Amino acid sequence: MTPTQTAYKNLIFQSEGYFGAYGGCFVPEVLLPGLQEIAAAFDEAKTDAAFLAEFNDTLQTFSGRPTAFTPLPRLTEEIGGARLFLKNEGLNHTGAHKITHCIGQILLARRLGKRRIIAETGAGQHGYATAAVCARFGLDCTVYMGKKDYERQRPNVYWMELLGARVVPVEDGTQTLNDAVIAAFKDWVEHPESYYLLGSAVGPHPYPAMNTFFQKVVGEEIRSQCIDAAGRLPDYCVACVGGGSNAMGMFYDFLDDEDVRLIGVEAGGRGTRPGEHAAKVLHGQLGIFEGYHSYFLQDGDGNIASTHSVSAGLDYCGVSPILAYLADEGRVQFETASDEAALAAVQRLARSEGLIPALESAHAFAHAFELAANLPKDQIVVINASGRGEKDLFITMRHFQEESLVAYAQHLLK
Amino acid sequence: MTQVKQPALALMGHLVLGYPTLEESIRTAEKYVEGGVEILELQIPFSHPTADGPVITAACREAVEHQRVSMNDCLEALNTIRQRFPEQEIMVMSYVNRVYAFGIQRFVEAMTNLGIRHLIIPDLPVDETPAAVITRHANIKLVPVLAANVTDARLDKLLNAGFDFFYLMSDFKITGSTFSLHPRLQQVIGRIKQTVPEARVGIGFGISTPEQVQTVHAAADVAIIGSALIRAQEAGGLETYLSSLTPASVGSA
């Protein structure tokens, strides 16, 4: 291991929010006191044994950690290349990895004596998880959700409301995650005493490092589970990338293991033209937006571009500054998977292994299947199943069985 | 020590370049000046104006998405306004990504060539690295945009960093909200005036009536109006609205 490589893990939590040239805290002054308060609390909490014990205990008792590490023998055989395993983050309470950083942050919010929580959500998974932890700890919860996401992820809206959260559809702009983030920031300007529980490894300092810190348990579990199951570390770790929280959760613990290759899969959507995809590392330019310096999908004049993905959770214009840095360093490699490939991967995993991944996670599977086919049989590929697919019922059903969806809708209306 | 002159009370009028069209925004700037607005605040529109309320956001969106005004269009418009009013004080406002995409150094040069001495970039805290490209120029200054929750330590740091105009948010609001003046601002202003007496203090966000302008002028130097001017323009009553505002600023000077 070379000295530069051993530095990655250390760097992330000691960087004051800068990862190479990326990251930072680009927000109006009015938000600085709130962010500094959170950053200071996080700095203390991350080495406070009592805080960490409560965090780990809540992960176990409320969310069901550790999550399963599952061999995929039938797919391995079908594909005929590397051995495949998945890390089943979909088994978490509320159905995705998002609850892990929500538990971490809600404990921090309580430590700060906060009463009101604000969050943004794309697929609704982060909002759903936020609503659940707010209910669990008795805090008031407001979730902003782009109108388009509100409509396409309706089941999650219902769950959030059932959990007592107020869900606000955001009609600005393209009505997706980006607009929800901005609406949440505006709420925070108007209510600076609230706690903004941001849901990915993006945004101003300390969110990228903080959410990575809470999510790193995923990679730590994979390390020991893979050694138990296969006697050694994986050769490849593959995760989908929206903002980057599930990818950083999976990758962090392996950053200094140079033989473990790390692959982030972005949403290839339906093409490579602007507005047809959400591949910011591969097709974006450097920019400064929503509090951080990183790659963004934008026009040549610095206006943020619209994005597209069949999965709401990947349909976002920016990417974690930590991943941008690791991409430039060559430590994390980036690929894309199309809408079609992701849908096909859902069906394939369902039929061959009895598992239904979220559409976001399906992008990682789609790429991993291609990758594995070209690798020798002694290689190990681990895929992060960041979420389960139930939330996508109405999207995948429309794709695979449109007639039964229509018939069911008619039945409900009767 | 030399006796410092109290800055004159003034109105700062905000508009979005390219809204409703580039031509009309130039014309609006002219109307502002003719209507007695002492300082123009010209916004280079960004697709996602994160600190603005619905009125300015909609104006920016129209300028970017439908009028498709580029940075070069904005620079030309600024040049036209500058030619027309060589002595006019103009501040340029935008969001950091537009400036970053154009090149911060190149942007600063374009601004100084246009005789612009102040840049308002709300999502660029003055101590983040890219701000250094601006702060090292002698002829142009960033305008810190502060709210009532600015900590004493932060304020002291800013007061010792050479800024000569401080933009205060009237309250914890986004632009275009109903007006209120946060009680702690008085203390913030007192501290600014005590430490940097020659610096001007502007207050904005939600100001719309002559009475509110007066309230602001009793506390600070510059009343900043944005959304209300856009609404007046949309309703076709810009000149009347401006004339209702200006006596307040002229009369109390």
Ligand SMILES: Cc1ncc(COP(=O)(O)O)c(C=O)c1O
């Ligand atoms: C299941 C799932 N996976 C992945 C993502 C993408 O986010 P991130 O890249 O932060 O993991 C989301 C976001 O909503 C999600 O719900």
